[in-house]
Amino acid sequence: MSEEPQYSIPTVIQHGLHAIIRMPSEAKKIITLEKGKSINLGKFGIFDIDEIIGYPYGQTFEVLDNHKVRAIGATIYDTIDPAGDNEQEEGAEEAEATPAPESANATPIPETLSEKIDYLKKLDVQSSSDNRNIVDIGTAQSLSMEDIEELKKTASGANVGEAIIDKLIKSHETFHQKTKQSQEKYLRRKQQKFLRRFTVEYVSSSNLLQYFIEKDASKVLDMSLQSMGMLLTLGNIQPGGRYLVVDETGGLIVAAMLERMQGRGEIMVLHENEHPNHSVLTHTDYPQAMLDRMVKSINILQFFEPEEERVQFQEYTPEQLKELKSNKRTHYYRRKQNAEQINAVIDNAVSGNFHAAILATTLHLNTFLPKLIPSLGGSRPIVAYSQFKEPLVSLQIQSLSDLNLLAPTLQESRCRPYQTIPGRLHPLMTMRGGGGFLYSALKVFPLEKVQAVGRTGVKKQKIVNGEAKVVGEKNKQKETTEI
């Protein structure tokens, strides 16, 4: 096993790889790092891919003029306000109020990052200890959209954001009446809106999941990050394992498992179509050779009826081969290779003894799971994810009387995010619902005829309708199944 080639996550931004772009607004975009191409981030600007090549993943950049970038500290100047807050964009409406333009060139343009930070820090504004003087009449902000558009044209490149923010603050009549926290929140919102910054991250399983949760959660069965983490943890996923996987998230779970396995081990993907849906994997950078070696796919017909599905391939003798025309011979070899591949996967599946079963499927688990149990090794986990609790409740009830399953458990995990500002810590007013549920159990080999061997429980006889009936049978053996 240890002789298998090692894979490690790329740490440097290189041509040919993928990257996920995180913008100040927290919006995400997956890009391919193609040579000579440029990326349009809409209001955050356009940059050339070649500009970011060679930097480490995780680097933040600022968009300059002419598609250039500059490496900087962070997307948002966090010491102003480290929090993510989800309040309404009140500033946006304010910005559309009455015009009172000042001369655009009044804004000094700091050159370095630290200058900018200092500059933002030293903004000559006062603050209030409370909000008693704030009256929301929608006219507090005297800078108009037209002014902002004008600024965008006159200020150069990366400094547009800061220039606009500065102007917004200076022309905001009641800014000094806001509390310090309120000013900070305001500044953060403006940064998210106008700073032309972005961070380039590696397309990790967590990033991929978050991208899909925001884009189309149904594609990943509404799975939350904490559910995915738990799925991998309960499945005891590690390098060198052989896992049986049913993945209806388009390959996201397979991608996450590959990340934990780092080039060693095998994933047997069980699916119900001609080919598995691994559309998510197209956004990742696992080398094709590694995928071919580690990810095997088999449909459930082949899996459950291997004998009928093995390809019977009639091999030609060397003499027969010689007589074939060259195109026929190519065709023969292709057919032969195909048959060998299918048969190898079937043999692999039949050999069983998998190290875990990881299921994220909408197939009915009460009938599906028992069919998979024989393929698992002893003491190995079975973990099933469902976005709904009911199918797992049903599975859990059934499992309580299945002696091949030990300690079946049904659980969920929720993540509650907080407004993270010192002195102002509180849970956010809203958070994502859903996120799914997890069933887990261990495959075991029960002692045969365990009931007959020992005193497994107290049996009381009672006459019911003239018949002797065993009632109140307490099976000590299944003590472990209580939850």
Added chain:
Amino acid sequence: MSFLGYKDIIEEGDLILAYLNRDTMKPIVINATETLNTRFGSFSHLSMIGKKYGTQIASDKGYGYIHLLQPTAELWTLSLPHRTQIVYTPDSSYITQRLGITSGSRVIEAGTGSASFSHSLARTVSDKGKLFTFEFHKPRFEEAKREFEEHGILGVPVTINHRDVCNDGFEIEDVELNATAIFLDLPSPWTAIPNLPKVISSDERVGICCFSPCIEQVDLTIKALQEHGWTSIEMVEIQGRRWEAKQVMVREADDAIERLKDVKRRKLEGIEKKRKYYSDNGIKKEDLVPENTDAETEEQKSQRMKLLEDEQEKTKVSKTEFNPFGRGLRIKEGEEGYSWVKVSKNEGEIKSHTSYLTFAYKQPAFVKK
């Protein structure tokens, strides 16, 4: 290596978990001359050797059963001796995923505590990664070190140090820690944060998670993180819930109405039968149950009792056949002949708060390669 990798057959010298029930798992090292004594009986190690992992075995006397499991970090979390509050699976799995810890990662953990999360991290970073764990409490350090050794994870991938990282930092002589993920489970993480720059990777984005039960600790932690250049700071709380599933009987109101009707019908039937009995035998109710029995002779009483018995026998109403909810019978959950609905509820006591998790990241240095 019992906690890393997979093994099919139990052999001499293996560390196994004897699973008695959900709350009781005993780690034992197989030694052919020893016997495991439990409240479910005695089990000689010899009887375990050669068995497949996952096998259920009977005690030497034939009653009482246990399962023989290969240890995993998660099973260990359920069975380990608690030296401190432990990091449970919902928290540990989320932290691992969010910090992007995988095989090959280099992780710093302080303190080691009960070493529950250490085992989970060791499994995930695998033999290709590193876990540098620090514990300032001497007895806990020694206990944890012994455990890592017994569990075959000391050295690769676990390095444990007896150290107060807040005062003495994280540096280890002759070792480039180059950590890519940090987990701080300390009373005052803000005093350890200034010591991190020397031991974290400068080529990669580094993630940190500070695990603190009190909001005041979070407050100070955030300030320290900001001051030392950590960004994307966010605090969250993870709430894990277990659900108990069962079946409850579907009890139709119409059946309850029907049953009341049945009771009423049989009551009327009894009255009618009694009325008929009295008229057929030319007696009155008072003859059977007189107001005053004091004057009665023994013979009169015996005759009356006989008559009473006869009356009860002849006016008896047949037992009802209609028992929609199985009253008086001991119906097992899910028994045939009744309808059931599958339900679930939370366990009786839930962990409503473990700790606050404060996450932050540090950008790599702006070095273009």
